Amino acid sequence: MQVIVDFDGTLTAEEQQARALAEKSLATLANEIIDAPREELVQAYDATQGRLLEAPHRYWWEVNGLIASYCDEGAFILNTTTLQVMLQKNEMYAQAVAAAFPQAEYDPVVDCTNALFHRHTAELAPVFRPAARQVLSSLTAQPDREPVILTNSLGDKVRRHLATLELEDDVAVLGDTRQYDMDPDWTRRFHHPELGEIQIWPISELRQIDLRRPIYYRALIQALEEDPQVVVVADTLSLPGALPLMMGLPFFLVRTRYTPDWCARVTDDHPSGHVLDDLSELPLALDTLASDGQSPGDESR
Numbered sequence: 001m002q003v004i005v006d007f008d009g010t011l012t013a014e015e016q017q018a019r020a021l022a023e024k025s026l027a028t029l030a031n032e033i034i035d036a037p038r039e040e041l042v043q044a045y046d047a048t049q050g051r052l053l054e055a056p057h058r059y060w061w062e063v064n065g066l067i068a069s070y071c072d073e074g075a076f077i078l079n080t081t082t083l084q085v086m087l088q089k090n091e092m093y094a095q096a097v098a099a100a101f102p103q104a105e106y107d108p109v110v111d112c113t114n115a116l117f118h119r120h121t122a123e124l125a126p127v128f129r130p131a132a133r134q135v136l137s138s139l140t141a142q143p144d145r146e147p148v149i150l151t152n153s154l155g156d157k158v159r160r161h162l163a164t165l166e167l168e169d170d171v172a173v174l175g176d177t178r179q180y181d182m183d184p185d186w187t188r189r190f191h192h193p194e195l196g197e198i199q200i201w202p203i204s205e206l207r208q209i210d211l212r213r214p215i216y217y218r219a220l221i222q223a224l225e226e227d228p229q230v231v232v233v234a235d236t237l238s239l240p241g242a243l244p245l246m247m248g249l250p251f252f253l254v255r256t257r258y259t260p261d262w263c264a265r266v267t268d269d270h271p272s273g274h275v276l277d278d279l280s281e282l283p284l285a286l287d288t289l290a291s292d293g294q295s296p297g298d299e300s301r
Contacts, residue, residue: 003146005234024116066182070238075258084113128164148174155176159173178216179243234254235255236263237253255275
């Protein structure tokens with residue numbers, strides 16, 4: 001069994017790092033990108049985040065015109081969405097960002113927030129959840145389980161942070177998976193047990209999850225080619241969790257203090273979904289899964 005475990009927020013307590021990440025990002029914006037006092041940007045950031053949290057279903061991390069994740073799904077996701085909305089809604093900020101990222105891969109604001117995230121999370125010392133070392137040690141100690149660390153970042157940051165845990169065995173890293181990379185032209189559809197073949201998963205009147213994530217899909221397919229038994233463990237739903245669920249892969253959502261109720265409900269309602277109240281519950285949950293004989297569904301490929 002290959003156990004793909006998300007890094008930020010799942011192994012780490014990103015809620016304890018989010019403000020420091022925001023402060024570093026705002027300092028970089030003020031000093032290198034936008035000709036505005038840092039204090040002004042801090043005020044704009046806080047005011048923007050307050051608006052987001054008043055109506056989180058109306059604000060999301062947007063890539064290529066599609067919803068990558070709702071703003072309330074994670075502490076780092078909230079930071080990214082706050083920065084995006086703040087930069088998009090202020091004409092002066094938007095122009096400065098466009099000038100700084102003239103050849104953007106996605107668009108200037110998305111590229112800017114991606115750059116801020118990867119640069120400054122690499123600078124932050126990791127704050128691991130209490131059970132992180134124990135869980136990874138438990139997985140590496142079992143010959144029939146292979147932990148693989150999932151991240152949108154490049155693998156070097158995660159490997160450097162993992163080294164501080166002083167694990168006895170090396171753990172593989174699946175980096176640059178770009179779970180946020182949305183492609184409106186991707187035609188792949190997935191089987192929902194009630195809705196049939198879909199690309200967009202309507203989960204309520206207020207929210208929907210877009211499954212058009214071809215880069216992440218290819219990463220999961222590669223994992224399945226290496227091991228037909230794959231499970232995914234993460235702290236958020238839209239980015240790392242929804243696609244494995246629609247592929248018929250077991251997905252474990254680790255509930256944190258910022259996890260919205262709707263994420264836990266949607267995960268728990270899906271036949272392949274499982275909700276953990278703490279990361280420490282993962283080894284026993286995997287034992288139960290193995291004894292039940294649950295395996296990827298026909299839609300995984």
